[in-house]
Amino acid sequence: MASSRGNKLKDIWCKTSMDREKEGKGIGGLVVSKLDPVEKISSDLCVIKFCRHDKCSRHGFLSTLGLSADEMVVLSGERPVVIALCTAIISRVTETTLDLIVESDSLPRLTTSDLVLRVDKYEGYNTTGLLYTNLARLMSDDGHSQKLRDLIINRTKPRFANTMSKGCIEKVKHIFKPLNKPQKTAILKVLMSQDYVLIRGYPGTGKTSTIVALVRVLQTLGRTVLLTSYTHSAVDNILLKLKKEGLKFLRLGRLSRIHPDIREFSAEKRTLDCSSVSELREFYKSQTIVATSCLGTTHPVFNQRKFDVCIIDEASQIVQPACLGPLFSAGNFVLVGDPKQLPPVVQSKDARSLGMDVSLFAHLDGVGATYELNLQYRMNSAIMELSNVLTYGGALKCGMESIATAKLQTPNIESVTHISENHPWIDGVLSPDAQPALFLDTYQTPAPESRNSSGLVQNEGEARLVHIILKCLIKAGVSSKEVGVIAPYRNQVMLIKQLLHGNNKSEISQVEVNTVDQYQGRDKSVIIISLVRSSREINNKEEELLKDIRRLNVAITRAKHKLILLGDRQTLTQYSPLKTIISTLDKKQAISFECVPSC
Numbered sequence: 237m238a239s240s241r242g243n244k245l246k247d248i249w250c251k252t253s254m255d256r257e258k259e260g261k262g263i264g265g266l267v268v269s270k271l272d273p274v275e276k277i278s279s280d281l282c283v284i285k286f287c288r289h290d291k292c293s294r295h296g297f298l299s300t301l302g303l304s305a306d307e308m309v310v311l312s313g314e315r316p317v318v319i320a321l322c323t324a325i326i327s328r329v330t331e332t333t334l335d336l337i338v339e340s341d342s343l344p345r346l347t348t349s350d351l352v353l354r355v356d357k358y359e360g361y362n363t364t365g366l367l368y369t370n371l372a373r374l375m376s377d378d379g380h381s382q383k384l385r386d387l388i389i390n391r392t393k394p395r396f397a398n399t400m401s402k403g404c405i406e407k408v409k410h411i412f413k414p415l416n417k418p419q420k421t422a423i424l425k426v427l428m429s430q431d432y433v434l435i436r437g438y439p440g441t442g443k444t445s446t447i448v449a450l451v452r453v454l455q456t457l458g459r460t461v462l463l464t465s466y467t468h469s470a471v472d473n474i475l476l477k478l479k480k481e482g483l484k485f486l487r488l489g490r491l492s493r494i495h496p497d498i499r500e501f502s503a504e505k506r507t508l509d510c511s512s513v514s515e516l517r518e519f520y521k522s523q524t525i526v527a528t529s530c531l532g533t534t535h536p537v538f539n540q541r542k543f544d545v546c547i548i549d550e551a552s553q554i555v556q557p558a559c560l561g562p563l564f565s566a567g568n569f570v571l572v573g574d575p576k577q578l579p580p581v582v583q584s585k586d587a588r589s590l591g592m593d594v595s596l597f598a599h600l601d602g603v604g605a606t607y608e609l610n611l612q613y614r615m616n617s618a619i620m621e622l623s624n625v626l627t628y629g630g631a632l633k634c635g636m637e638s639i640a641t642a643k644l645q646t647p648n649i650e651s652v653t654h655i656s657e658n659h660p661w662i663d664g665v666l667s668p669d670a671q672p673a674l675f676l677d678t679y680q681t682p683a684p685e686s687r688n689s690s691g692l693v694q695n696e697g698e699a700r701l702v703h704i705i706l707k708c709l710i711k712a713g714v715s716s717k718e719v720g721v722i723a724p725y726r727n728q729v730m731l732i733k734q735l736l737h738g739n740n741k742s743e744i745s746q747v748e749v750n751t752v753d754q755y756q757g758r759d760k761s762v763i764i765i766s767l768v769r770s771s772r773e774i775n776n777k778e779e780e781l782l783k784d785i786r787r788l789n790v791a792i793t794r795a796k797h798k799l800i801l802l803g804d805r806q807t808l809t810q811y812s813p814l815k816t817i818i819s820t821l822d823k824k825q826a827i828s829f830e831c832v833p834s835c
């Protein structure tokens with residue numbers, strides 16, 4: 237079903253109107269009728285009468301071509317080609333005319349002289365259809381699309397105003413107070429921007445806090461804001477903080493996808509008092525902060541109005557055609573992300589090799605509008621150092637001394653003593669003077685990788701070791717909510733979960749076990765990473781995950797106070813990112829030692 241719907245949508249782009257007509261799915265060669273072409277039926281809607289173009293070679297009655305009253309259609313230009321000018325409802329089809337109900341705002345686009353049109357049955361949009369629409373809009377003739385083409389395709393240098401008025405700065409001074417210098421600079425640059433700004437936020441550097449401050453600043457200065465991200469949870473993550481700051485906003489999207497604490501701001505709830513179309517229109521026009529997902533920009537409000545600034549969070553994880561959607565609705569845009577963390581998820585290797593996983597952020601990075609947030613408030617200095625060696629070359633810095641020196645708190649460490657008698661290595665992991673970042677080498681341990689019945693790789697020895705470490709951490713007084721386990725392979729995640737969930741009520745079963753992708757944007761006091769591979773055998777797909785610097789960077793930067801990497805040094809040092817990490821830990825005597833999972 238899904239694929240047939242997708243194919244039908246593709247047909248609007250790929251099939252001629254003649255072909256669509258033969259299938260009963262469209263009519264081409266249409267022009268606005270010269271006789272009574274437009275009838276106004278309300279303040280917002282009108283009926284436009286279409287007929288065949290004089291020179292159209294197709295004959296036969298329009299009423300026999302398969303389209304009928306009340307059906308929804310997409311109107312496009314056939315000559316010149318302009319895909320998806322607007323949607324319309326068929327009001328009447330006669331032998332020679334087709335009457336369509338359209339929003340009055342669309343009228344100027346449809347009544348352009350010499351425009352020959354086609355209509356296609358609207359069969360619902362899926363994501364792919366929307367992505368194609370965004371690309372088609374980028375190619376359209378209007379000034380805004382042309383500006384976006386210049387900036388995105390030609391990578392024209394974005395423009396900035398030279399100064400900002402003192403009055404403006406005075407008005408927002410109080411919002412700037414708690415921010416650090418890079419955060420302030422980034423916001424000032426947005427205020428001076430005439431095209432776009434990229435805010436590259438390293439892990440834990442306060443991207444969300446900066447967005448929240450930026451929205452407050454823009455609102456104080458009377459500018460309108462469109463706030464988006466690819467996922468609903470990322471949008472609501474910021475909205476929850478805006479709500480805390482006492483800001484009012486409009487959240488578009490299906491109620492079921494909106495965080496329960498944000499639903500009071502949904503369009504559904506906030507328009508309850510509107511009793512006419514014009515009241516609704518006024519309501520939507522008056523909102524200064526509107527938030528939705530990137531795919532939610534199909535809402536009619538985006539045809540009616542533009543925003544001063546569009547902010548897209550987690551932009552380095554969004555494929556370009558999806559990221560484009562909100563940009564058509566704002567004069568200026570801000571992308572927030574970090575191309576050195578997870579890229580957009582693109583399953584197809586061919587698509588990746590053609591650049592589908594290059595986000596708009598990564599594409600525009602380096603053109604001259606990137607501002608960095610590099611002061612982080614998450615990791616202690618030992619963990620941060622690993623990320624610097626792997627990725628940031630020393631640019632990542634601690635925002636506060638107390639963060640740099642923070643240690644894992646283990647108030648009941650004495651109760652672990654009897655376990656560490658059997659497992660002396662536990663002392664090296666958990667004692668108060670143990671290193672904050674560790675690599676446990678399982679090379680001489682019974683921890684070989686194996687395959688489950690479906691051939692997926694796993695490592696039972698490592699899973700048992702994770703279990704022992706977790707038991708000790710919890711006994712030592714660390715809350716299970718503050719510990720996270722990461723594995724690169726889903727099967728290992730399952731295996732560890734099964735081991736922990738033996739007793740559903742135990743605290744250990746509350747520990748979160750997941751792949752890296754599920755952890756982006758979050759942190760835990762302790763992170764244990766089970767690296768699984770312990771073999772020279774090569775499997776390309778499995779290798780890809782271990783070679784991926786960005787994935788490893790995200791995994792290690794989730795830990796605030798303690799990071800424990802678990803794996804077979806001989807195997808893992810074949811992969812250059814892991815080799816870098818393991819040799820950095822060696823240099824610092826932050827140990828690589830043998831452990832025996834005998835319990």
Ligand SMILES: Nc1ncnc2c1ncn2[C@@H]1O[C@H](COP(=O)(O)OP(=O)(O)OP(=O)(O)O)[C@@H](O)[C@H]1O
Nearest residue numbers: 414415416437439440441442443444445613757758
């Ligand atoms: N200027 C600042 N001074 C002190 N603390 C700050 C500052 N900016 C952010 N923080 C703190 O840093 C922590 C991380 O902030 P935030 O959640 O905004 O980061 P983030 O960059 O969105 O994180 P992620 O890397 O997970 O996306 C929060 O506890 C926040 O209060």
